[in-house]
Structure formats: C-alpha cells, structure tokens
Amino acid sequence: MLSLSRKAKQFLTVLVKLLIVGGAFYFIYGRLAGDESPDWLRFREIFNNNSAYLHAFIILVLTFLNRFLEIIKWQNLVSSFKAIPLLQSTAQVLSAMTAALFTPNGIGEYAAKALYFEKAQAKNTIFLNLVCNGIQLIIAVMAGLMGLAAFNAYYPVIRGSYLLILLAILFIIIVLLFTARNFTVRGYSVQKIIDKVNALPKPIHRKNTLLAFGRYFCLIHQHYFLFLLFGVHQPYPDMIAAITAVYFLGSSLPTFQLFDFAVRGSVAVLFFGLMGVNEWIVVFAATLQWLLNIVIPVSIGSYFVFRFNR
Numbered sequence: 001m002l003s004l005s006r007k008a009k010q011f012l013t014v015l016v017k018l019l020i021v022g023g024a025f026y027f028i029y030g031r032l033a034g035d036e037s038p039d040w041l042r043f044r045e046i047f048n049n050n051s052a053y054l055h056a057f058i059i060l061v062l063t064f065l066n067r068f069l070e071i072i073k074w075q076n077l078v079s080s081f082k083a084i085p086l087l088q089s090t091a092q093v094l095s096a097m098t099a100a101l102f103t104p105n106g107i108g109e110y111a112a113k114a115l116y117f118e119k120a121q122a123k124n125t126i127f128l129n130l131v132c133n134g135i136q137l138i139i140a141v142m143a144g145l146m147g148l149a150a151f152n153a154y155y156p157v158i159r160g161s162y163l164l165i166l167l168a169i170l171f172i173i174i175v176l177l178f179t180a181r182n183f184t185v186r187g188y189s190v191q192k193i194i195d196k197v198n199a200l201p202k203p204i205h206r207k208n209t210l211l212a213f214g215r216y217f218c219l220i221h222q223h224y225f226l227f228l229l230f231g232v233h234q235p236y237p238d239m240i241a242a243i244t245a246v247y248f249l250g251s252s253l254p255t256f257q258l259f260d261f262a263v264r265g266s267v268a269v270l271f272f273g274l275m276g277v278n279e280w281i282v283v284f285a286a287t288l289q290w291l292l293n294i295v296i297p298v299s300i301g302s303y304f305v306f307r308f309n310r
Contacts, residue, residue, distance in 0.1 A: 055229040059222055063292045066218040067093075073211040074113075077128040080200055081121065092116050094301030095308060101298060115308070131197060135212040137251070143216065144248020145170075150241040155274040220244060222292070226285040232277055242271045 075089035084092075092113050100109035114125040145167070152163060223243045227234075246268045272282045 052229055055225050059225050059229065059292070062218045062222040062225065063296075066215055066222065066293065067297055069211050069215045069218065073132055073208055073215070074129075076204055076207050076211065077132055077200075078125075080128070080204055081124060082117070088116075091304040091307070094297050095304035096301075097294075098298045098301035098305050101294075127196060131200070131208065135209055136215065139212055139216050140244075140247055140251055141170075143220075143244045144251075147241040147244030148248060151238070151245050151271065154238065155242075155271075157271060157274060219293075220247070223285065223289060226288055227277070227281070230281045230285065232281060234275055234277070238275065242275065246271050 071086065071089050071093050074093050075084055075086060078084050078089070096109040096112035097106075099112035100106040103109075110126045110129050113129055114122045117125050148158075149163065152158060220240065220243050224236075224239055227239060232239075250267045268282045268286055269279055273279065
C-alpha cells in the first residue's frame with residue numbers, strides 16, 4: 001500500500017508539472033498565433049536603422065537586469081532565516097512565475113515558493129514574498145501617481161476632480177489602516193504585520209528597497225527604449241510620466257499574469273495615443289515587453305518546474 005501511495009504521488013506530481021508547463025505554452029502559443037497578434041513582418045523594418053541595434057542591446061540588458069535583481073531580492077529576503085545560493089533563488093523565482101501564470105495577480109507565486117521550504121517555514125516564506133512584492137507595489141504607486149499628475153497636466157486624460165478623488169481615496173485608506181492598525185481578524189492585524197516587517201534586519205530592508213528601485217528603473221526604461229527602437233522620439237519627461245502612469249493604472253486592475261500585456265496595452269494605447277504615437281507601435285511595444293518579461297522567464301522556469309522535488 002505504501003508503494004502504491006508513493007507511485008500515486010509521483011504520478012500526480014508529474015501530472016501537475018505537465019499541466020502547468022503545457023498550459024503555459026498553450027496559452028502563450030495562442031496569443032502569438034492569434035488573429036489579433038502583431039504583424040511581425042513589420043518588425044524587420046525597424047533594423048534598417050543602425051541605432052536600432054544599440055537600442056535592442058540596451059533593452060536586452062535591462063531585461064536581464066530586471067529579472068536578475070528580482071532573484072537577488074528573493075535571495076536577500078530568504079537570508080533572514082536561511083542562506084540559499086543564487087541558482088536556488090533563480091529556480092524558486094522562475095518556477096514560481098510559471099506556476100503563477102494562471103492565477104489572478106500572480107497569487108500562485110506565494111504557494112509555489114513556499115513549496116521549496118519546510119512546512120514550518122511556509123508562513124514565513126509567504127510573508128517574505130509579501131514584503132518582496134509589497135515594496136515593489138509601493139514604488140509603482142508613488143511613481144505612478146506622480147507620473148499621472150505630470151502627464152495629466154499636459155495631456156488631460158482624466159478630469160482634475162477625478163484625480164483629486166483618487167488621491168483622497170488613497171489618503172483615506174492610509175488613515176483607516178493607521179487608525180485601525182490594532183483591529184484583529186483571526187489573530188492578524190496591520191500592527192502585527194508592521195511589527196513583523198520591522199523585525200527583519202535593517203540591512204535586509206535597505207538592500208530590498210534599493211533592489212526594488214533598481215528593478216523599477218529597469219522596467220520603466222525598458223519600455224522607454226522599446227519606443228526609441230520603434231522611432232518614437234517624444235520628450236523624455238513626457239515619456240517617463242506616461243509609462244509610470246500606465247504601469248500604475250495597469251497594475252491597479254485585477255488580472256491574470258497571462259493577460260497582463262492586454263490590460264497594460266489597452267491603457268497604453270489611450271495614453272500614448274494622446275501623444276500622437278501610432279497605435280501599432282504601442283501594441284507592439286506592449287507585446288515585446290510581455291515576451292521579454294513573461295514568456296522568456298516562464299520558458300526557463302518550466303525547466304525548474306520539471307526539476308522540482310519536494
């Protein structure tokens with residue numbers, strides 16, 4: 001019976017791995033081969049310009065740095081209770097991305113990373129992942145609000161009153177969280193989370209924050225250089241304001257990581273359309289970012305999913 005139980009577990013493990021990886025590649029193929037996919041023949045026209053090769057090289061470097069900094073971030077946070085090598089951190093981050101592909105806002109990432117550690121550390125691993133993503137979200141919100149306000153001053157995309165309402169809602173939420181920080185739900189409260197965050201060593205906090213800023217810088221400028229690659233030469237401040245606003249609004253909408261390109265792409269079409277950027281360029285840039293930041297890491301992560309052993 002014990003032998004059958006082990007064989008059943010092994011079979012289920014292999015089946016789950018096949019479903020995760022097979023499903024990921026099925027949906028990726030569906031997106032790339034669909035009727036609404038960009039005309040890739042037009043992509044060749046870009047490289048008639050010599051500067052395009054330099055821009056393409058910078059984009060690839062920023063793509064690598066974006067994911068590499070995330071891997072170092074995770075290694076840094078996990079070091080609070082266990083030292084792990086860079087390769088192990090790489091496996092955990094990329095396989096978690098693959099597993100999270102079908103879950104809203106990448107929630108599956110939390111469970112996937114927890115599987116790499118002992119059951120006693122499951123809650124701590126989920127908490128560290130929350131810290132890892134939380135600082136990234138705070139930076140995106142702060143930069144996005146400033147970018148939205150700056151962009152809206154020159155290209156009115158929303159009414160000034162609506163922007164004030166948005167800021168007022170965020171302010172009210174912050175005040176409520178602060179005043180009700182001791183309110184407990186099933187043993188958890190905002191104050192407990194704050195205390196647990198503060199319990200982490202200060203050097204880990206500082207490194208986590210610096211790496212988060214580095215990641216955000218790489219991501220935003222990756223998008224900027226993609227537009228340069230396509231021959232869009234709008235003023236730098238306007239482009240950065242628009243890109244940060246698009247990331248803020250796109251990330252605010254609940255979505256599956258798989259369809260992240262569609263959500264951000266539709267928001268980007270609205271913003272960059274006001275700046276006179278051709279729609280096909282906006283869509284192409286969003287699709288390429290999706291390929292670089294999601295498809296390639298998920299493809300590598302699929303290897304680590306198959307290699308995973310509890």
